[in-house]
Amino acid sequence: MPQWYWKNVKMNMMKKITACTLENSKITVDGNLIFESESNTFPEFAKEAYKNLELNYPKFHKMDSLSKLAFLAAEMILKDGDHSRTALVLANKSSSLDTDFKYQESINSQENYFPSPAVFVYTLPNICVGEISIKHKMQTENAFFVLDEFDENFLNNYSEQLLRSGKADKVLCGWVELFQENYKAFVYLLTL
C-alpha cells in the first residue's frame, strides 16, 4: 500500500469529539449557536460573553485579547470533564502582535515611559495556552505554532503523535487568530 493510504487510515482513526468556533461576535459549538452579541469590538464581545456564560473567573479580565479569545473557545469545550491528560496544541498567524503593539505604545515616549508589567507578560503567543492550563490545572504537553494559515493536517499530525506516544488521552487543538479588530478561533478536541 502507498504511504498516503496508511497516513489516511491513521488520520481516520482519530476522532474529533467536539468543536467550537468564535468569530463575528458569535460562539458556536458543534454548529449550535451558544452566544451572540451586538458588540462591534472584540473586548466588548469578550466581556459580554464572559458575563452571559457565567464563567466566574476574575482573572479573565486581566488577560490580553488573544488569551481571552483562546480561553473563551477552550472553555466551551473543556468546561465539563477531567482534563488532567488533555494536551494543548494551538496556532495562529499574528502571534502576540496585538499586545506587542500595546506594549510598544507604553515605552515609545521618554517623557511618558511607564512600561506595564501586566501587559508585558502577554507579549508571547503561548501565554494563552498557559492561561487555559492554569484554569483547568493541566500539567500536560502543549505547543503553540505561528503559521501563515490554518493548517489542519499539520496540527492533527502533531496532536496524533502526542496521542500515540501516550503523553495525552485528548488534545485540544486549533486556530486562535487575533489582530486589532479581526479575530477567529476554531478549536476542537481530538482523541484516538
Place this chain on the structure above:
Amino acid sequence: MENLKTELKHKIIEVLNLEDVSVEEIKDTDPLFGGGLGLDSIDALELIVLLDKDYGIKLADPKKGKEIFQSIDIMAQFIENNRTK
C-alpha cells in the same frame, strides 16, 4: 486622606482590571494581597508603576512593596508622606 483612599481604590480597580470588585468592597484595613482581591506578583509590579506614574514615587526596591501594599490605609499614608506630584 479619605479622598486619597477613595481615589486609590478607584485606581486599583481600574489598573488591575478588577471588574467584579466595587470600591465599597475594599475596606481601608483589608489586606490587598493574600485576601479576597486575588492579587498576584504582577499586580504588585503594576502598583509600583502606579506610584511612579500618578504620584511621582519611585520604588528602587520592589520588595518594599510588601510593606507599602499591606492595606489601603498604609498605602495612602505612604503616598501622603512621599508624593512628589
